[in-house]
Amino acid sequence: MTETKVERPIILVTNDDGITAPGIHSLVNAVKDLGDVVVVAPDKPQSGMGHAITIGVPLRLNKVKDFFEGAEAWQTNGTPVDCVKLAVDKILHRKPDICLSGINHGANHSINVIYSGTMSAAMEASIESIPSIGFSLLDYSIDADFSAAEFYVHKIVQSVMKMNLDKHFLLNVNIPAVPLDLMNGIKVCKQAYAKYDEDFDERLDPHGRKYYWLTGEFKNFDTGEDTDVWALEHNYVSVVPVHFDLTNYKLKKDLEQNWDIL
């Protein structure tokens, strides 16, 4: 009789709020029964870093002990995207079975998918042929209640890990900040055209020189009922399938047919 060794899947966990953020601890809690969890996260908050990579300064990578229950953990001075690259190349020495990023403190729906370090880490994994999901809770506060989020994270990850996944499989999941009994379930959506209408708060420093803080008001320009913003406003967990091919095929065809300088 041959003994069959059943290997548990490897789950890479990262985020953009940094390794001390409550959201990443909730993410580990939510999925640690589903595989061997390895955390590789930034050593400080990296919100709004988009798909930044570190090329001008050397990267550090240090093991963190006794910080997560049931998971190995490492921190780096790099961006969320660097974390994924370092995890695969210097820690795991193989591709994990899935990469999970988050749980972000704050929304990453609509156009925010482009600015989000959380989603950029997930997208980096997808580019590297690692199925990946980014999770965000619509609550910025440090003492946000992640319990309903943990329930949905577990449900989604458990279900996805049973699928026959495309190697570039990538989801952007946003979770409303409401208790579990007010949730209406999960809805697959498209990315809304909604964005911040930016403004700058202009101030004077003690030397009389101007400086600016970026501020802004969030506005939804999309009236569709199939968008992530609509779903979240109606207490659904929004799931937007995402890909990294940014080609505008409609405009491509139009230019190919009509552009006189080709």
Add this chain to the structure above:
Amino acid sequence: MTETKVERPIILVTNDDGITAPGIHSLVNAVKDLGDVVVVAPDKPQSGMGHAITIGVPLRLNKVKDFFEGAEAWQTNGTPVDCVKLAVDKILHRKPDICLSGINHGANHSINVIYSGTMSAAMEASIESIPSIGFSLLDYSIDADFSAAEFYVHKIVQSVMKMNLDKHFLLNVNIPAVPLDLMNGIKVCKQAYAKYDEDFDERLDPHGRKYYWLTGEFKNFDTGEDTDVWALEHNYVSVVPVHFDLTNYKLKKDLEQNWDIL
């Protein structure tokens, strides 16, 4: 008889290599006859910043005098995306007619559209309903020859400014590093699935602690002849129409029909 004042279009120019980079001077040279050029660029190199925005530190914005022939210029400590936001909100007080980003020192074809500060600035403009184009030359060197690039930048911008443009019109233009007489013209393409196969150069600092430099080898995994990488290898200027809707509609439909947790 009423006098008609003909307003020249306003052309916003930015980049990610910083205001002192030769590429942005070539871009201004190439288009200054087509409108009133206003430069708002980072005060230092910002390559690889992706769609990063500055939220943790205040932004500075200073006028630069006598730096560009035939163009007003401003520099900021922000990212390329911040430059676009500041230009619209604090300098122009209106949307420019077009935003041009570059000319980047180095390729931004294929997957690099996601990491590129050059393209992120252009995409930010597109999100803000400003038609926009990012330009990159396939030569990283400080003394790169931009003369053929200037020819094609002028040709493309002049042609685009005559079109009836969608407000989110966005192109990613890459230019081979060859003399004008070896160019084969302009080709509209899709984004290739080609990327850097990353590696980290591991070293020890004087205190015996490890640090890492991100390195990597560029690999094209896409055999199509309709991609930007193919076009550039065959001495065409590649034009990829880009959009910021990252929804994967194929996977959306598939999940909507088959996912048992919905």
